[in-house]
Amino acid sequence: MKNMKKWLVLGFTLIMAFSLVACSEEGGEASGNEKVELNFWTFGATGYEELAKEYEKQNPNVTIKVKTSETAAHHDALFTALSAGSGAPDLTMLEVDQLDRFKVAQDRFTNLYDLGAKDVQDKYLEWKWNVGENAEGDFLFGLPTDIGPKALYYRTDVFKAAGLPTDPVEVAALIDSPEAFKEAGLQVKEKTKKPFVDSIEMAYRAYLDPAVETYLNPEGELLIDEEGNAVKKAYDYAVELNEAGLVGDFKLWSPEWASAVNTGGFAAELGASWLKGWMEGNAPDAVGKFRVATLPTEFAANWGGSYIAIPNETENAQAAYDFAEWLVSPENQLKSFKSNGLFPSAPAVYEMEEFKTNEDKFFGGQVTSSVFAQAAQDIEGAVYKGEKYFPIHQEILSALQNVQAGGDPEEEWDAAVQRAKDLVSR
Incomplete structure (x- = not known):
């Protein structure tokens, strides 16, 4: 009887271990000290390279490779990769005027509502957030970055x-x-x-x-x-x-x-x-x-303005989302405004002292x-x-x-x- 109990416990433990591995593979999420490498495609002068380095220091298990291209080349390369079903990055910027071009390929993107985006929705201008949704409002393509x-x-x-x-x-x-x-x-x-x-x-x-x-x-x-x-x-x-x-x-x-x-x-x-x-x-x-x-x-x-989206090819969706949410937080939008002139879409920034006292010599x-x-x-x-x-x-x-x-x-x-x-x- 004791041997039977021992094998039941061992069997249950093996099943649980297998289940946890399977869940980890399906979700593609980084956990603990697991090393994660994220490819991030950007366009224009955003200064996101410096913020990515700052995130890496705070999260030693995450490495972020930032690739910057001209606006047209960036979106054409992304469209080609998504159409082919391979070669897309873990995260990508989408310019607002190009967004509808990609919304027709909703199945090639990760729904950010599934990763926790609802928790930060009230931090952004309502109209800016809504542009990032599908027509039904139940799929979020990207988190808001700058506006124009x-x-x-x-x-x-x-x-x-x-x-x-x-x-x-x-x-x-x-x-x-x-x-x-x-x-x-x-x-x-x-x-x-x-x-x-x-x-x-x-x-x-x-x-x-x-x-x-x-x-x-x-x-x-x-x-x-x-x-x-x-x-x-x-x-x-x-x-x-x-x-x-x-x-x-x-x-x-x-x-x-x-x-x-x-x-x-x-x-x-x-x-x-x-x-x-x-x-x-x-x-x-x-x-x-x-x-x-x-x-x-x-x-x-x-x-003008853009969004941060996550193609569904990524094997690290949650890690990519965690970085994106951090990147476009009000605090970091203030940094992007000061360093590269990216105008914030988070109204909380408009009340920050550094923003309200930012005199323009020109x-x-x-x-x-x-x-x-x-x-x-x-x-x-x-x-x-x-x-x-x-x-x-x-x-x-x-x-x-x-x-x-x-x-x-x-x-x-x-x-x-x-x-x-x-x-x-x-």
């Missing part, structure tokens, strides 16, 4: 010459609607002979970027040929500003545009928070001449972070873009550029809609 709230960048010297206020609070109070935006532009044109905004694209994005639905709905159906759609409203507003002579002919990022930013070739830019980093490094003659004010609420929008000592924090909280909802957002967007921009060159606005619109229909039908 838009504001009005304006030249104080040009505004002063036009007889407009130059204090950010006064500018925001004056330019508090799309109509007031146009009126200020007319005053700049009359007094200085300079365009108000740099390009017809930026005039178009004034109404486009805040729109919850733009070119496509989640079913992939084209929306721009429907009566009263947001895209046509944005198009018409850009045409209106152009016909009033308020739009410059500077293409974003071109040498001519860069020179105009530096020398005051136009009065204002509807730019995202990340634009100030470019200005600080590329417009030496403009130091102290720019300020930032909040936009009219009708123009409140986000432009902007005459203004604490621009507070302006962008307000802009981030003025955004009302998640914007759906869809898999074919970029090619359709380019067709509308081409139409607007043709209008600026002398084309008929309605003819160009109709032609662009037809080209968009052709794209969707392919």
Whole structure:
């Protein structure tokens, strides 16, 4: 009888040991002092390499290999790896404008709700979090990193010459609607002979970027040929500003545009928070001449930002998630903001003293972070873009550029809609 008990105990112990091994293999989680190596694909200048080293010091059993690429190359390589079913990293950044391209491959990603993401959801802006979900709201593709709230960048010297206020609070109070935006532009044109905004694209994005639905709905159906759609409203507003002579002919990022930013070739830019980093490094003659004010609420929008996702190929899903959650914590978002200008998506950062007192020399000592924090909280909802957002967007921009060159606005619109229909039908 004693021998029987001994074998029963031994058998039960073996079964339990086997079960624990199986669970560990299925979950792919690091536990105890088990060595874990995570491959992390990033793009742009994030400074995540330094934060990864900091995490490694705190977690000696974890090694993180960070690979950084250009934005387009990064997403193309990721798409190829996911399509092949091999070669994807343990963690990856996903740029917000590329996100819908990957949402159609939901089965290739790990649902972060299964790894504990619900516990940190309330730390982030609601609209930012919602963009990272699937349409049903039961699958989370990625944890929020940075965002790109838009504001009005304006030249104080040009505004002063036009007889407009130059204090950010006064500018925001004056330019508090799309109509007031146009009126200020007319005053700049009359007094200085300079365009108000740099390009017809930026005039178009004034109404486009805040729109919850733009070119496509989640079913992939084209929306721009429907009566009263947001895209046509944005198009018409850009045409209106152009016909009033308020739009410059500077293409974003071109040498001519860069020179105009530096020398005051136009009065204002509807730019995202990340634009100030470019200005600080590329417009030496403009130091102290720019300020930032909040936009009219009708123009409140986000432009840019990303998420941290976990492809389901990983064998270390929980370890990857633990690092991602740490990486985008409010405390580390403050570090990323200070080191690389990544604007936080965690509102708690907006109340941190280092954030609230972060004066910008380029902007005459203004604490621009507070302006962008307000802009981030003025955004009302998640914007759906869809898999074919970029090619359709380019067709509308081409139409607007043709209008600026002398084309008929309605003819160009109709032609662009037809080209968009052709794209969707392919």
